[in-house]
Amino acid sequence: MPVPLGWVLTQPDLALRLRGGSAGLRRDIDLVVTTELEPPFRWLSGGELVLTTGMRLPPDPAGRTEYVRELDRCGVAGIGFGIGLTHDEIPLELITAADEIGIPLFEVPLATAFAAIVERVSARIAELQYDAVLRASRAQPRMTRALIRSGSAAIVRELANSLDATVLVIDPNGTVIDSHPGEPAPELVARVRAAVLETAAAGAGVWTDSSGASITHQRIGLDRRRHGHLVVVGDTPLGPVDQILLGHANSLLALDFEQPARLHRTQHRLNGQALGLLLGASVDPSPAWEQLALASDARGRIKILVVVCDSESSAESVEAALTELVPAAGHSLFAYREATGVVLVLPADSTFAESLRPESFGGSGELIRMGVSGGHPLRDLAAAVESARLAASTAEPGSPPVDFTTLMLLSFPPAREVLEAMAHTRLTALVDYDRRHGTDLLAGLRAFLECNGQWESAAATLRIHRHTLRKRIATAAEILALDLDSARVRAELLLALLATAGTWDRTR
Structure with a gap:
């Protein structure tokens, strides 16, 4: 400096x-x-x-x-x-x-001594350089926040204030889009256009006009797409640190200009996909996989969080909470709300799901169940979702997420096959009864089994009176023709329910 x-x-x-x-x-x-x-x-x-x-x-x-x-x-x-x-x-x-x-x-x-003059000037240069770097380090975050909060006009204002200069953004046709401070005089706009035209082929340049002012400009664009020029008009040419600020502002403006174009391209692609589905065409899923890849880690792997809720309103609350929590954790949001649940895709190396607690969802967290899959390749999405559903089915309501990889018995495929076969043999009659009569005996049975036959705890989980629960369990025992006072019977039924909970939920 x-x-x-x-x-x-x-x-x-x-x-x-x-x-x-x-x-x-x-x-x-x-x-x-x-x-x-x-x-x-x-x-x-x-x-x-x-x-x-x-x-x-x-x-x-x-x-x-x-x-x-x-x-x-x-x-x-x-x-x-x-x-x-x-x-x-x-x-x-x-x-x-x-x-x-x-x-x-x-x-x-x-x-x-000459040495005293050399030392004094050198110290002053170092001081000014430090001040300039400090000013730039403070200005860059301000520009980024300005873009998020207020768009390109705020970036122009921050750059002009940081450089103590006049800043303009002109489109490819030479029209002034933004400027600070205030509306530029016609003479200044004419000088700026002349400067940009003089060095337009290079994409950037510094020009001293007839008034002695220094005009620095950079083209705003990405790849071959050009959105205009960012121009700084000052008394002197920009220094190295000022050039860094100019480059940072240019990058932010390019992102701001690109955002609508990118959204339009994505919307057009989604429109085409939707039309293909309506016309019964065989739609290529490649764009969807490309989009979902944003949720994977550096190795292209994902994990799934499944949140099972007790009602549609609870699922809406969970979805709203995740909409804020996931981006705040630095992840792209890929969430799908089902009738009474939410499926969330996360990078396999993320610890976000494991850090969740019921209180993360406010009052909706008391009765939810959460399960997390292990790491899977992106294209194994279905398997990952199934693992997370199984883990959620074993979770206690209002408890932290259950990790599928810790379910020693249920995560072993041969054991699961046996349990699923037993579930279909033992529980189909009860599921059919619920479907025909509009009852929910299966949920009552599960709560009773998970609470180890404790009537008060099971009734509190279901938010019903214990006498109501006793009547439901008696009816279930009669339909199943099983002695639910037997600990062995209760253990077998609970394992069967856990192995097939997602299946029963989706077929009711």
Whole structure:
């Protein structure tokens, strides 16, 4: 970051005294160099504050005048002349030339070491660089939040405030879309259009117009899609840190412009899929798999969370809660609400599902059951959902999710086949009775079995009176022709129910 030459002269302990070239006090110093070379010009690149004691000054007045002029041609910011060694005072020819050219020339007293000036300017440059980086680090999050909350206009405002400059966004036709501060004057818009047109082929450029203003612009776009240009108009060209802010703002604007286009493309694809379904066509599921891949981890694997609720309103509440919780955890939301439940797809390496607790869903969490599958390849979605349903069927109402991989017996396929066969043999009569009479004896039986035959606990789970539950269990025992006072019978029935709970729920 450059330091204004005028700032150096304001440092009282350096005791510097301006002797000529006051018109150039706004020049900026990039670095400080000391030299006693007779022709130092070939080693200068511009922006230097040159310190010298004049040891190798040309002996004649014309040579000394040319010496100052040549330093100015090299782009030197200013000259510090040390007195008390080679010269007792600054030669008059140097002062006269400095005034004519407008290059600052100041006197350095014998008591002030050149090293002190070098150190002071270097420290100031470092300080300004740190301030600029700090300013950028604060401005970038503000721009991102501005995009989320208020869109492109807020980004333009934040960039203009951070750069203390005028910022415009123009579309490909040259129309101003956004600007800050205020509405730009027609003359400024004309100069901006001319600058963009001058360097449009490169996609970005810096242009100094006839008024001396610096116009920096970058094309806004992604791939071959062009949305316009982001333009900054200021008194001086942008520094490196300012360029970073400009690039960040450009990226955010490109995302903002791309969002509607991306939504339109997605909507068009969904429209086509829906039309194909209505026409009975064989719809290609590839786009759906591509979309669902956003939910997988880096290895392309997923896990499923199934939440089983006691009512449709409870399922709606769970869905609403997940709509907030899942994005807040950094995941894309892929949730499907069934009549009394929700199916959620998550990356296989996510711990989100395991961290859920019934209280995560407020008052709706008291009676819900949650199950989580193990990790599966994306295309094994159906198997993952089935595993999660089975895990949810074994969960206690109002408890944390049950992990399918911990169900030693039920996760073993041969054991599940035996239990499923037993369930269909033992429980089909009860399911048929419920279907014909509109009763819910199966749910009462499960609550009774899960509570190990404790009437009070089971009735509380179902929110019915214990005498009502006793009547239902008596009816179920009569239909099943089983002795439910037997612990072995109760254990077999519970395992059968757990192995096929999802099946019974979906066929009722």
